[in-house]
Amino acid sequence: MSVIAIVGAQWGDEGKGRVVDYLASGEAGRPADMVIRFQGGDNAGHTVVNRFGEFKLHLVPSGIFNPDTRCVVGTGCVVNPETLVAEMDDLRAAGVSLDNLFVSSRAHLILPYHRQLDGLEERARGEKAIGTTKRGIGPVYADKAARWGLRVGDLLRPDWLRERLAALLPRKNQTITHFGGEPVDLDTLTAQCLHWAEHLRPHVADTLPLVRAAVGADQTLLLEGQLGVMRDLDWGAYPYVTSSNPLASFGPVGAGLPIQAVTDVIGVVKAYVTAVGAGPLPTELTDATGDRLRQVGREYGATTGRPRRCGWLDAVALDYANWLNGFTGLVVTKLDVLDGMPELKICTGYRLPSGQVTDRMPDPATLEAVEPVYETWPGWDRPTTTARRWDDLPGTAQRYLRRIEELTGAPIRWVSVGPEREAIIEMQRAAPE
Ligand code: GDP
Ligand code: IMO
Ligand code: MG
Numbered sequence: 001m002s003v004i005a006i007v008g009a010q011w012g013d014e015g016k017g018r019v020v021d022y023l024a025s026g027e028a029g030r031p032a033d034m035v036i037r038f039q040g041g042d043n044a045g046h047t048v049v050n051r052f053g054e055f056k057l058h059l060v061p062s063g064i065f066n067p068d069t070r071c072v073v074g075t076g077c078v079v080n081p082e083t084l085v086a087e088m089d090d091l092r093a094a095g096v097s098l099d100n101l102f103v104s105s106r107a108h109l110i111l112p113y114h115r116q117l118d119g120l121e122e123r124a125r126g127e128k129a130i131g132t133t134k135r136g137i138g139p140v141y142a143d144k145a146a147r148w149g150l151r152v153g154d155l156l157r158p159d160w161l162r163e164r165l166a167a168l169l170p171r172k173n174q175t176i177t178h179f180g181g182e183p184v185d186l187d188t189l190t191a192q193c194l195h196w197a198e199h200l201r202p203h204v205a206d207t208l209p210l211v212r213a214a215v216g217a218d219q220t221l222l223l224e225g226q227l228g229v230m231r232d233l234d235w236g237a238y239p240y241v242t243s244s245n246p247l248a249s250f251g252p253v254g255a256g257l258p259i260q261a262v263t264d265v266i267g268v269v270k271a272y273v274t275a276v277g278a279g280p281l282p283t284e285l286t287d288a289t290g291d292r293l294r295q296v297g298r299e300y301g302a303t304t305g306r307p308r309r310c311g312w313l314d315a316v317a318l319d320y321a322n323w324l325n326g327f328t329g330l331v332v333t334k335l336d337v338l339d340g341m342p343e344l345k346i347c348t349g350y351r352l353p354s355g356q357v358t359d360r361m362p363d364p365a366t367l368e369a370v371e372p373v374y375e376t377w378p379g380w381d382r383p384t385t386t387a388r389r390w391d392d393l394p395g396t397a398q399r400y401l402r403r404i405e406e407l408t409g410a411p412i413r414w415v416s417v418g419p420e421r422e423a424i425i426e427m428q429r430a431a432p433e
Helices: 016-025 081-093 112-128 137-146 152-156 158-178 186-203 208-216 248-255 288-296 315-325 395-408
Strands: 002-008 034-037 046-050 053-057 070-073 101-104 220-228 264-270 273-275 309-311 329-333 343-351 371-378 412-416 424-426
Touching: 002 016, 002 248, 016 046, 016 220, 016 264, 016 329, 016 412, 034 208, 034 248, 053 081, 070 208, 081 186, 101 186, 112 137, 112 158, 152 158, 152 186, 158 186, 208 220, 220 248, 248 315, 264 315, 264 395, 288 309, 315 343, 315 395, 329 395, 343 395, 371 395, 395 412
Parallel strands: 002 220, 002 264, 034 070, 034 220, 070 101, 264 329, 329 412
Antiparallel strands: 046 053, 273 309, 343 371, 412 424
């Protein structure tokens, strides 16, 4: 049995969807029997490019393209039924079977008032806005913690659902109107919920027996993380974070597994950094190099379309990600985006306001004030896009990758050189240097 957590090692958008699709498909060996999304909601945009086409998955696990893989939207997730139904329709239209899609009855529901409140709260923050995706993530997790939430299973109990909505809508509407928004109508929302319930009913399940059965049958399970460590609610650059925990250690909680079940933790590392939304990004490049990374890497948000902030690789953040996640291996993605750059920089330390240099992640307030300390590496001219073996890579690219391993403290297992499923190098199959 293998339970492999696949998580973001930076600020999100590292290519987690691409990696999960590849691993679930069986191209890397045994296909995944189950893929579980364990946190987050449709703030995620996981891009998958395979023979079905190009998809930006927001909630459906990225293993959905393998008809033999059961895909679970886990209990730690938050589900907007409206966008999930739309996403399912798009997938069906592309010929993808959804027979193996299961949504945890315990996952919390994002309802229209959560989205509305997210937008209104962002507006109220003014210059201090977090730059959320406005998908209602903060408000829904707040309701979950405050025990005002409704869960996916509640969609199938219409009388109870209406009763709960009747009790909580006056409170929600008070806040909405306070911020200048339109109040939500009970009858309209109840009717919408009935409509979503009809679409989702065949997929709603108590997912725990499924997960237990998969483990009992010695199967391969992937835990698909959303976002990355630097946006973790507890360990990211608070308050510029999401409202859930992208760390691998939350995987067992959100999926319904004992902690010992996890056999591997794979950190997905983009070969440079990107972030969407506000907050500290020490290695950000606001010059022509940053523009080049954005253009060549097509760095625009998969959910909101916002241009991503781009910068040099940050090894302080990677060391921090490794400590918090305990990576057993890495996938480096988007190496090809660096093709043709004469030289590359890696941030190996932060200069603190005191002048002292540290290679350890400081607290978020200090992070806002640090200056990156770089080492410079030679680039490569030759395109890496067609490389399928370690030996196909230019020597300087190999050295850059080896340095990433050294600074992060975990071995690279795969190197991705294009968005397509097959554009990947598996290190175990590589000839020794
Ligand atoms: P995720 O949220 O972690 O799944 O990542 P996103 O899908 O938001 O962003 C990653 C982007 O990079 C997507 O547009 C992918 O198609 C693309 N991508 C992934 N791996 C590679 C790669 O190795 N090379 C290139 N050029 N693009 C890649
Ligand atoms: P994937 O899974 C990149 C960012 C937002 C904002 C912060 C909080 O595709 O990597 P939220 O809507 O969660 O309250 O926003 O987190 N953010 C993402 N950035 N990729 C994502 O998902 C993101 N999901 C949220 O831009 O800074
Ligand atoms: Mg994304």
